[in-house]
Amino acid sequence: MALSKDELKLAIIEKAKKSPKPQLYIKDFYECDPDSKPREVKNVANELVRDGELMFWSSGSTTMYARPDRIQDEEK
Amino acid sequence: MAKHETPLLDELEKGPWPSFVTDLKQQAATKPECWDILGQLELSYRDRITHWKHGGIVGVFGYGGGIVGRYSDVPKQFPGVEHFHTVRIAQPSGLYYSTENLRALMNLWEKYGSGVTNFHGSTGDMIFLGTRTENLEPLFWDLTHDLKQDLGGSGSNLRTPACCLGESRCEWACYDAQEVCNSLTQRYQDEIHRPAFPYKFKFKFSACPNDCVAAIARSDFAVIGTWKDNIRIDQAAVKKYIACDAEYPANGGAHKGKDWGKFDIEKEVVALCPTQCMWMEGGELKIDDTECTRCMHCINVMPRALRPGAQKGASICIGAKAPILDGAQFATLVIPFIEVNKENDFEDVVDVIEKVWDWWMEVGKNRERVGETMQRIGLPTFLKVMEVEALPQHVKEPRSNPYVFWAEEEVPGGWERDVVEFRKRHAA
Numbered sequence A: 001m002a003l004s005k006d007e008l009k010l011a012i013i014e015k016a017k018k019s020p021k022p023q024l025y026i027k028d029f030y031e032c033d034p035d036s037k038p039r040e041v042k043n044v045a046n047e048l049v050r051d052g053e054l055m056f057w058s059s060g061s062t063t064m065y066a067r068p069d070r071i072q073d074e075e076k
Numbered sequence B: 001m002a003k004h005e006t007p008l009l010d011e012l013e014k015g016p017w018p019s020f021v022t023d024l025k026q027q028a029a030t031k032p033e034c035w036d037i038l039g040q041l042e043l044s045y046r047d048r049i050t051h052w053k054h055g056g057i058v059g060v061f062g063y064g065g066g067i068v069g070r071y072s073d074v075p076k077q078f079p080g081v082e083h084f085h086t087v088r089i090a091q092p093s094g095l096y097y098s099t100e101n102l103r104a105l106m107n108l109w110e111k112y113g114s115g116v117t118n119f120h121g122s123t124g125d126m127i128f129l130g131t132r133t134e135n136l137e138p139l140f141w142d143l144t145h146d147l148k149q150d151l152g153g154s155g156s157n158l159r160t161p162a163c164c165l166g167e168s169r170c171e172w173a174c175y176d177a178q179e180v181c182n183s184l185t186q187r188y189q190d191e192i193h194r195p196a197f198p199y200k201f202k203f204k205f206s207a208c209p210n211d212c213v214a215a216i217a218r219s220d221f222a223v224i225g226t227w228k229d230n231i232r233i234d235q236a237a238v239k240k241y242i243a244c245d246a247e248y249p250a251n252g253g254a255h256k257g258k259d260w261g262k263f264d265i266e267k268e269v270v271a272l273c274p275t276q277c278m279w280m281e282g283g284e285l286k287i288d289d290t291e292c293t294r295c296m297h298c299i300n301v302m303p304r305a306l307r308p309g310a311q312k313g314a315s316i317c318i319g320a321k322a323p324i325l326d327g328a329q330f331a332t333l334v335i336p337f338i339e340v341n342k343e344n345d346f347e348d349v350v351d352v353i354e355k356v357w358d359w360w361m362e363v364g365k366n367r368e369r370v371g372e373t374m375q376r377i378g379l380p381t382f383l384k385v386m387e388v389e390a391l392p393q394h395v396k397e398p399r400s401n402p403y404v405f406w407a408e409e410e411v412p413g414g415w416e417r418d419v420v421e422f423r424k425r426h427a428a
């Protein structure tokens, strides 16, 4: 059974906190719940950005997600 | 900001062609940060390494694309390019601008940025080059509120869809490229503004096989107009071309002004047909349309005599890309013919798009374009996913891959066979 949205949010935040890589691709979050469709995982991850729990980092050609305190900020 | 000595860049001002070095020097008169672009680039030429840092977290609230962060790694030396972010602005369908709109855009960019632009990037957007982080939100506010325009896509987003001018001006259009481009842009706002995929994904729409937006080379999903029935021939007009009637110039008059000699239909049309499916018979031009690959050559040469057929639609080719991981590749023909119908909100096309996305989001690796996923997994599997029967048109060249795998259900009788029976016909 797929996780509920709130459970999926918690699992994604957990992964973003603990993962050895500070910045993750959307696919890295698929493992948080193999039963959720990629599109649902994407929607929840993007919602977490709006909630302020995650931030986007973009090279211009690709986009990664990270916790605000783990993201690489070129301005710091 | 001081001028810098740029002897290497100055070389690029020599010669008869336009030079971005000259342009930037001119722009530096009002935007002195342009001196620092030149200074930093000169340093890169000397050091043989880029001095731009790659990427960052800049963006505007609620969007996960449209702005690409760029920072100098030598900001003390070149403070004017400490931040030099790029803003992608969605272009109008078919690139129709009013001068009023262009002026408003330029005023906006003079106010908030360097004034340096690129019309248009390979994705299709207008590219505004060079601004600081603190200018992004005010720029976005004015763009969306005063000009009612939007940012385009970047990163792992759907990129700003692009189209040819299609039915608005072009008699060869086989579907309404601007309409479908606009309609899908609206439909997929979320995918354009927020990352959704393993990597970038581009749609491009050309309304005929002339492919004026180079969809087949530059997009993951190329919708290229085509027709199902026969090229429409006006034999009276063919005769006018052959007679070199001044009203019927070859190539629509595009090659006027030089003496190319008398128009020769055999040499310039029939012999150049790539599938050799044309011939002259009793003064009439004949085409075996079952062999025609819709290359457009004959139609381009004799536009008053030949027209695309009447049963119009599009072919869908998937998976073009520029060389990043491995070489550049053109898109592969997947759907030979599809209806492009506004009445049903282009549902046939939408169906194909979403099948591709569902599969690629699942199977594609990080930073893998869909064309690379197709190559890695193989076309036979991809066609199964797309629920398309394999057709001769899918074959790029015969016998290049001996590893064709049959599934048991594809073989009459399956894997079981009566060896005794077989040996009666075929001695060991």
Ligand code: HEM
Binding pocket: none
């Ligand atoms: C008159 C006798 C034969 C003729 C005219 C003939 C002709 C051909 C031709 C035209 C090909 C296809 C070449 C290609 O386009 O790749 C071929 C392939 C082949 N032939 Fe023959 N062949 C003859 C006898 C034999 C014999 C006696 C053997 C083996 C005992 C043999 C084994 C093969 C094999 C293994 C291939 C490759 C098949 C493949 O690539 O899938 N041939 N032959």
Ligand code: HEM
Binding pocket: B402
């Ligand atoms: C240790 C022994 C062998 C090795 C390592 C070997 C290796 C290979 C390799 C690498 C290929 C090329 C496959 C490709 O990329 O197209 C090949 C093709 C072929 N081999 Fe062998 N082979 C061996 C023994 C044999 C024997 C004993 C025969 C015939 C009696 C044979 C007949 C063929 C044929 C007909 C092809 C062509 C297949 C095709 O074109 O589809 N091989 N072999």
Ligand code: SF4
Binding pocket: B164, B165, B166, B167, B170, B171, B172, B173, B174, B206, B207, B208, B209, B210, B211, B212, B213
């Ligand atoms: S792609 Fe075809 S239809 Fe579109 S503008 Fe070019 S020639 Fe005309």
Ligand code: SF4
Binding pocket: B272, B273, B274, B275, B276, B277, B278, B287, B291, B292, B293, B294, B295, B296, B297, B298, B299
């Ligand atoms: S469109 Fe191209 S392939 Fe078709 S008949 Fe004309 S020249 Fe030949």
